Structures are given as structure tokens and as C-alpha cells.
Amino acid sequence: MENGVRHAAPNSSGASDLPEVDLSLVRGDLGFHLQRRVFLIPAAGMGIVRRAVIFAAVTWLPLALWAILTGRAFNGTGDDTLVAHFGIHVRCLIAIPLMVVAEGVAQNLMPPLLKYFVDSGLITDETLPDFRRQLARMSLLRDRALPWVLMLGATLAWSTTRALLGDAEDVVWMNHGTHIADISFGGWWFVLVIRPLFVVMLLAWLWRACLLFILLFRIGKLPLALVPSHPDRVGGLSFVERMAFIFSPVAFAISAVIAASFAHEVVYHGASAMQMKTLLIATAALISVIFLLPLLPLAMPLGRLKRRAIFEYGSLVAHHDRLVHERWILHRDIGNPEILDAPELGPVADIHAIYDAVAHMRSVPLSKMSIVAIVVPAAVPMLYVAALQLPLTAVLGKVAKALI
Structure with a gap:
């Protein structure tokens, strides 16, 4: 089912007849329906691999063919060739396909993780109607057209403004001059196809991160049956941390595009990777914070x-x-107080272990697993930029030393 919730047969335990819940971050929104209308998304499934290949081919191949036919693919001085502009290749062949792949990851992860709120007992029979109501509200918010209209409008305005200004690094080299009439086919293809598609997909994922933030905020306001002494140290919510993997491909895609721009400056404009290290670290940190924020409402x-x-x-x-x-x-x-004979409490050592579990609870549903799921994809492209002027072993050594 694409929207809201669905009913399922009783679970095998027979404890109660609880409906199965289901909500997708990607199925049902305007982007999904537009792609299905033009047969990019099949009637069954998401067509992830097919769409990733199609988007990569549609964006990169026409520009590559134009560059070959006009002699701008390999021939030129400095960065006056298609080969020299890493950002174009990364956008078309890495970032855009990865953001399509992320849709498949989200579709596979979200429904079972939301269902586990019920299966784990965090959502009880009493709170289940409110839980389902919040999922239904979120599906309505996800399906609204206004956010997509705003994203498309902002993207077109940004892309055309940059074309009129004529100062974009990835466009200037393709043109015959600085006037808008001098923009070549390659320049227009980048301005009207490559950049808008990348920006729209980026904004769509930022919107989905906002949707997840709102959803978890609303779920956090429900009377969840949290267990203070749960061994996962987050009251039984550790499974939520797996939602960070939804944004792993997106974090890598964004970081790769930014790193490609930095790498172009290092290779062709004499910039120093060491002097840029603060910028590299800050960029990776900012990307990490953005995609870890959706999990914080449960704090x-x-x-x-x-x-x-x-x-x-x-x-x-x-x-x-x-x-x-x-x-x-x-x-x-003192007689025979029940508390001393309660088997669930046990001896002094056992009840102390229960208290220690409570005292060491984490107030934020983030673990090494969820942090690594975002930080590593955000940091790897930045490490590549640093490795352009430093031996890779030295870079890895510094990273290992910082972590250990």
C-alpha cells in the first residue's frame, strides 16, 4: 500500500489482533507520481536500478557526446575540457544515481522499522489508534504538492540566475563568451537538465529528512511504553537508529559533489588541500549534522x-x-517483605545492575552505528581531496589516530 496504514492478519503469537502499520518516505509524493506517469517507476516496485541508469545516461551522455563532437572532451588547456570538470561527472554518474538508490533503501527500511514500534510493545493497544493517526497525517503531508512546487520553482530560479550571471565554474568553460547568447548546447544542458535534476533531488531528500523529523517528533509525544532498564540503553528504541542508513547514500552524494569542486580547485587552480582542511572538516560535519537531526526528536x-x-x-x-x-x-x-523474595529483582548484585542500566541510559537515540552510517559517507570524499596532496597512508594514519 502506498499511503497511510494497512490491515494485516493477526500476528503469530496470537496476543492480539493488531493491524500492521506502513508508511513510506518516497511512495506517494508528487515526484513519485510524476515518475510513474512517465513510466520511470513501474506499477510494482520502485525500479531503482533502471531509474539510476536512466538518470545517469540522460544527464551525462548528451553532454559527453557534445564535448566529443566539439573537441571539448579531452583537447584544451588547463581545465578547459569536460574531463577536467570533476563536478559534472560526479553529479551525473555518482550523486544523482545514489539519491535514487537512497529511495530504495528508504522503501526497504521504513515500513518494517515503523511496524517494530508495535511489535516491540512500545505502541500498546491503547496508543495504537493515535500512532496510526500520526502515520496517516504524515502521509498527507508527504503527498502535498506545495513543497514540490516550491522546490521546482526555487531550482529553476537558481539555475537560470546562475546562467544569466555566467560565473558558474562548471558552465563558463563550455561557452563562447560571457553573454547569455554565447551559451553553448553543453552549457544549456548543464543549466536546464543536470543542475536542476540534482538540486531537485537534493531538496527532495532534505524535505524527506524534515518529514522524518516531524514524524519522530509526533511519535515522541505519544505515551510510548519505554523500558528504562532495557539493555539497549535507549529504552527499547535502538532500532530507530537504523533509520540513519536511509540517508547514507545521500550524505555520500552531497559530499562527493562538494569534494569534486574542492578537488578541481586543488588540481587546476593551485589550491592547497592542507589550507582547506578546516573547510573539508566543517563540510563533512555539517552534512553529518543535517542527516542525524531527524533522529533527535526522540531525545x-x-x-x-x-x-x-x-x-x-x-x-x-x-x-x-x-x-x-x-x-x-x-x-x-524485618519479617518477609516481598521485595527481598521477588525473583524478577534477585539478589543485591542483580538489582544494582538494573539501576546501573537506568543510570547509563543514553538521552539521545544515537549510537556508533548510526553515527558511522552518516559520518563515514560524508567524510570519505573529503579524505579523497586531502589525499590529492598527501600520501593516502598518512591520511588514513591521521584518521585512525584521531579515532583511536
Whole structure:
């Protein structure tokens, strides 16, 4: 099903007849429907590989053929060739296909992860109607045309303005002069096809990141059945961290395009990669922050849970240990209090372990896995720029030293 939620048969445990929930970040929006209308997306499935190949071919091949026919593919001085402009190749052959691949990743990850809110017991029978209502609201927001109209308008305005100004590095080399009438076929192809497609896909993914942020914010406001002593240290929400992998291809795509621009400056304009290191690090950090932000709304219920649980479990442990102290140290007759015989609490060491689990809860649903899922794709292209002027072993050594 494309929108909202769907009903399914009772689960195998037979505990209750709970409907299965399903929401996609990509199926159902205006971009999806436009692509299906022109048969890019088949009736069944997402056509990820086919679309990635088609987009790469449509954007890169016409420009490459024009460059070959006009002698601008390899012949020229300095960066006056197609080969020298890394950003064009990266946009067409890496970034745009990867953002299509990310749609497939999102489609495979989101529905089962949302369903796990129910399967894990975080969403109970009482909160399930509200949970489904939030998913339905999110599907309506995802399907609105206005965000896509704004994205398309902003993209066309930006692309044409840059063409009129005539100062874009990736366009100037293709033209015969600085006037708009001097823009060649290659220049127009970049201005009207390559750049707009890349920018629209980029804005679409930023919008989807916003959608996930809003969805998790609304879910976080529900009375989730979080478990303070859960061994995952986030009340049972560790599965949410896997949503970071949705944005891994997008983070790499954006970082690769920016790194290609930096690499062009280093190779053809004498820029120093070492002098740019602050910019490289800041760029990778900014990309990482943008795509980790969607997971942060769940920090609010986790923070509330930890603050409350510290007092509740602290009182429980104090009461338990006080009775143990009175019985075995002060040798008082305290009777047979149930708390000392409760099998779920166990001996002193066990109840202390429960309290330690609560005390060491993380207030943010981010782990090494989720951070690596975003930081590594964002950092690898920047490392390539640094490696242009530094031995790769030295770069890797510095990275390893920083991490260890």
C-alpha cells in the first residue's frame, strides 16, 4: 500500500489482533507520481536500478557526446575540457544515481522499522489508534504538492540566475563568451537538465529528512511504553537508529559533489588541500549534522524517561538495600517483605545492575552505528581531496589516530 496504514492478519503469537502499520518516505509524493506517469517507476516496485541508469545516461551522455563532437572532451588547456570538470561527472554518474538508490533503501527500511514500534510493545493497544493517526497525517503531508512546487520553482530560479550571471565554474568553460547568447548546447544542458535534476533531488531528500523529523517528533509525544532498564540503553528504541542508513547514500552524494569542486580547485587552480582542511572538516560535519537531526526528536521522551526513572529505580534500590542492611548488618527481624523474595529483582548484585542500566541510559537515540552510517559517507570524499596532496597512508594514519 502506498499511503497511510494497512490491515494485516493477526500476528503469530496470537496476543492480539493488531493491524500492521506502513508508511513510506518516497511512495506517494508528487515526484513519485510524476515518475510513474512517465513510466520511470513501474506499477510494482520502485525500479531503482533502471531509474539510476536512466538518470545517469540522460544527464551525462548528451553532454559527453557534445564535448566529443566539439573537441571539448579531452583537447584544451588547463581545465578547459569536460574531463577536467570533476563536478559534472560526479553529479551525473555518482550523486544523482545514489539519491535514487537512497529511495530504495528508504522503501526497504521504513515500513518494517515503523511496524517494530508495535511489535516491540512500545505502541500498546491503547496508543495504537493515535500512532496510526500520526502515520496517516504524515502521509498527507508527504503527498502535498506545495513543497514540490516550491522546490521546482526555487531550482529553476537558481539555475537560470546562475546562467544569466555566467560565473558558474562548471558552465563558463563550455561557452563562447560571457553573454547569455554565447551559451553553448553543453552549457544549456548543464543549466536546464543536470543542475536542476540534482538540486531537485537534493531538496527532495532534505524535505524527506524534515518529514522524518516531524514524524519522530509526533511519535515522541505519544505515551510510548519505554523500558528504562532495557539493555539497549535507549529504552527499547535502538532500532530507530537504523533509520540513519536511509540517508547514507545521500550524505555520500552531497559530499562527493562538494569534494569534486574542492578537488578541481586543488588540481587546476593551485589550491592547497592542507589550507582547506578546516573547510573539508566543517563540510563533512555539517552534512553529518543535517542527516542525524531527524533522529533527535526522540531525545525528548528519552530525557524525560531517564530523569523520572533515576528517582523511581533509585527509590526501589534504596528500599531493597535498606532491608538487606537491616536484616544482615543490624540483625533486625524485618519479617518477609516481598521485595527481598521477588525473583524478577534477585539478589543485591542483580538489582544494582538494573539501576546501573537506568543510570547509563543514553538521552539521545544515537549510537556508533548510526553515527558511522552518516559520518563515514560524508567524510570519505573529503579524505579523497586531502589525499590529492598527501600520501593516502598518512591520511588514513591521521584518521585512525584521531579515532583511536
